[in-house]
Amino acid sequence: VALLFERVAVAGVGLIGGSLALAAREKGLIGEVVGFGRGAANLETARRRGIADRTTSDPAAIGPVDLLVLAVPVGTTESVARAILPHLAPGTVVSDVGSVKGLIVEQLEALLPTDRPFVGAHPIAGSERSGAEVADASLFRGARCVLTPTPKTQTAALERIEALWRGVGARIERMSPADHDRALAWTSHLVHALSFVLADSVAASDPRNLRFAGPSLREATRVAGSSPELWQDIFQANSRAVGDAIDRFADRLEELRQAIGRGDANAMRALLESGRAARLALESEA
Amino acid sequence: VALLFERVAVAGVGLIGGSLALAAREKGLIGEVVGFGRGAANLETARRRGIADRTTSDPAAIGPVDLLVLAVPVGTTESVARAILPHLAPGTVVSDVGSVKGLIVEQLEALLPTDRPFVGAHPIAGSERSGAEVADASLFRGARCVLTPTPKTQTAALERIEALWRGVGARIERMSPADHDRALAWTSHLVHALSFVLADSVAASDPRNLRFAGPSLREATRVAGSSPELWQDIFQANSRAVGDAIDRFADRLEELRQAIGRGDANAMRALLESGRAARLALESEA
Numbered sequence: 001v002a003l004l005f006e007r008v009a010v011a012g013v014g015l016i017g018g019s020l021a022l023a024a025r026e027k028g029l030i031g032e033v034v035g036f037g038r039g040a041a042n043l044e045t046a047r048r049r050g051i052a053d054r055t056t057s058d059p060a061a062i063g064p065v066d067l068l069v070l071a072v073p074v075g076t077t078e079s080v081a082r083a084i085l086p087h088l089a090p091g092t093v094v095s096d097v098g099s100v101k102g103l104i105v106e107q108l109e110a111l112l113p114t115d116r117p118f119v120g121a122h123p124i125a126g127s128e129r130s131g132a133e134v135a136d137a138s139l140f141r142g143a144r145c146v147l148t149p150t151p152k153t154q155t156a157a158l159e160r161i162e163a164l165w166r167g168v169g170a171r172i173e174r175m176s177p178a179d180h181d182r183a184l185a186w187t188s189h190l191v192h193a194l195s196f197v198l199a200d201s202v203a204a205s206d207p208r209n210l211r212f213a214g215p216s217l218r219e220a221t222r223v224a225g226s227s228p229e230l231w232q233d234i235f236q237a238n239s240r241a242v243g244d245a246i247d248r249f250a251d252r253l254e255e256l257r258q259a260i261g262r263g264d265a266n267a268m269r270a271l272l273e274s275g276r277a278a279r280l281a282l283e284s285e286a
Numbered sequence: 287v288a289l290l291f292e293r294v295a296v297a298g299v300g301l302i303g304g305s306l307a308l309a310a311r312e313k314g315l316i317g318e319v320v321g322f323g324r325g326a327a328n329l330e331t332a333r334r335r336g337i338a339d340r341t342t343s344d345p346a347a348i349g350p351v352d353l354l355v356l357a358v359p360v361g362t363t364e365s366v367a368r369a370i371l372p373h374l375a376p377g378t379v380v381s382d383v384g385s386v387k388g389l390i391v392e393q394l395e396a397l398l399p400t401d402r403p404f405v406g407a408h409p410i411a412g413s414e415r416s417g418a419e420v421a422d423a424s425l426f427r428g429a430r431c432v433l434t435p436t437p438k439t440q441t442a443a444l445e446r447i448e449a450l451w452r453g454v455g456a457r458i459e460r461m462s463p464a465d466h467d468r469a470l471a472w473t474s475h476l477v478h479a480l481s482f483v484l485a486d487s488v489a490a491s492d493p494r495n496l497r498f499a500g501p502s503l504r505e506a507t508r509v510a511g512s513s514p515e516l517w518q519d520i521f522q523a524n525s526r527a528v529g530d531a532i533d534r535f536a537d538r539l540e541e542l543r544q545a546i547g548r549g550d551a552n553a554m555r556a557l558l559e560s561g562r563a564a565r566l567a568l569e570s571e572a
Contacts, residue, residue, distance in 0.1 A: 196561030203564035228558035272514035275482030278489035
């Protein structure tokens with residue numbers, strides 16, 4: 001079987017970039033992998049774990065590749081692409097894994113010449129942990145991966161990227177960048193905002209309260225252990241949709257709060273029943 | 287070794303009541319167990335799983351016991367106690383497991399004569415599942431159990447209840463009912479309110495969004511699968527503290543939302559860093 005990509009550069013060999021390289025190598029989809037990044041210790045981990053054959057912090061030393069995967073934080077994706085671009089041979093496909101697509105797709109389509117075709121991608125997987133040490137070849141098995149083609153997207157490049165993600169076990173969805181960003185504002189970005197604010201609020205109420213954390217608070221604040229740098233980037237890059245989701249969530253929370261305040265059992269019950277029904281619908285999603 | 291309680295009635299043989307009976311029997315802390323409840327199928331499950339030696343739906347058929355554990359929803363605790371009281375021999379210790387203590391302690395202390403001493407208790411454990419089928423003898427191992435004595439509490443009864451919970455693996459805390467309710471409003475009741483509202487809001491945004499649920503949304507909405515009846519009771523019984531926690535959470539969320547709206551990276555970053563620090567502090571709590 002021919003490889004999908006003979007040589008691949010992964011910029012940012014963390015949880016997502018590292019897991020993709022591990023999984024794609026394990027499935028025989030890609031050949032040589034060059035890891036690009038800043039942290040010497042993380043690059044060493046990537047080599048030791050077989051994520052990359054070699055690593056570098058110098059864009060000029062990446063060498064010729066057929067695919068560049070940008071797996072760095074949303075806020076640095078464009079600048080990393082800009083640094084690598086002069087060393088990228090014509091024909092190289094460029095893709096990313098960012099949690100926000102509108103801004104990144106716009107930036108990358110403006111930056112890259114047509115003979116370095118860009119395909120926006122977002123695998124919906126991950127955890128609050130980061131770095132090559134926690135990369136996991138099974139991370140994308142059964143996960144959804146959203147591809148966000150635009151009228152500028154080249155079909156051949158799109159199909160190769162789709163085959164790559166399908167090959168590592170992901171279920172593909174195609175959406176516009178804007179639709180992706182609105183959906184993810186609800187299903188991920190809002191959730192992270194609530195988690196950070198919840199952890200902060202509980203500690204601010206009285207730090208001793210943390211000792212009474214049961215399973216519900218522990219779960220609800222798990223993703224508040226994520227990188228503030230990474231999430232500040234995401235909130236900024238998707239500020240309109242995230243702000244809208246927060247506003248509408250806050251309105252509904254205020255409705256519940258008012259019902260509690262006036263002891264309105266029917267209103268409370270209706271809202272809780274509606275929330276429970278939504279949760280059951282979510283569980284029935286594979 | 288002498289038993290702590292020779293005969294125990296458990297009113298409500300669900301997840302908490304059933305798990306306590308299973309664990310206390312396994313540890314040799316209690317003798318005969320009578321399960322009291324309404325649902326015939328659940329009572330049968332309780333007998334089959336060895337939670338109770340016998341079960342009844344008739345308060346008059348409970349027979350003499352040394353301990354009555356009220357493990358029914360917060361809103362029905364008083365009425366169940368009232369129904370059983372005429373059949374309760376002097377000397378019987380009465381305790382509960384409710385998530386709200388102020389109202390229950392007040393109701394039960396007013397209801398019970400001094401020769402049926404009451405001890406308020408709240409084991410901080412559980413899940414969104416319910417019923418005798420999911421009772422688990424290991425549920426309380428390492429969990430905190432808050433006891434809420436008042437000036438009316440009888441020391442001998444308090445010490446026996448404390449020994450029971452310690453015996454099934456719980457770590458004991460003593461607090462006033464009001465302090466308990468304020469702490470739990472933050473660490474549990476607010477979390478459940480957010481979870482119900484989040485599930486509801488995401489579904490209301492567009493039901494198709496549920497298919498993009500990643501691990502963060504799945505975790506954050508798990509407890510929205512809980513019983514609306516049970517949680518409506520808890521919100522009503524602890525309305526002041528829950529309302530206050532929601533208000534202060536909402537203020538902080540609005541701060542983050544404003545920072546996102548005006549693109550204020552420093553304000554965003556400070557709030558996210560503070561939330562992450564709180565999460566790390568929570569993780570370091572055993």
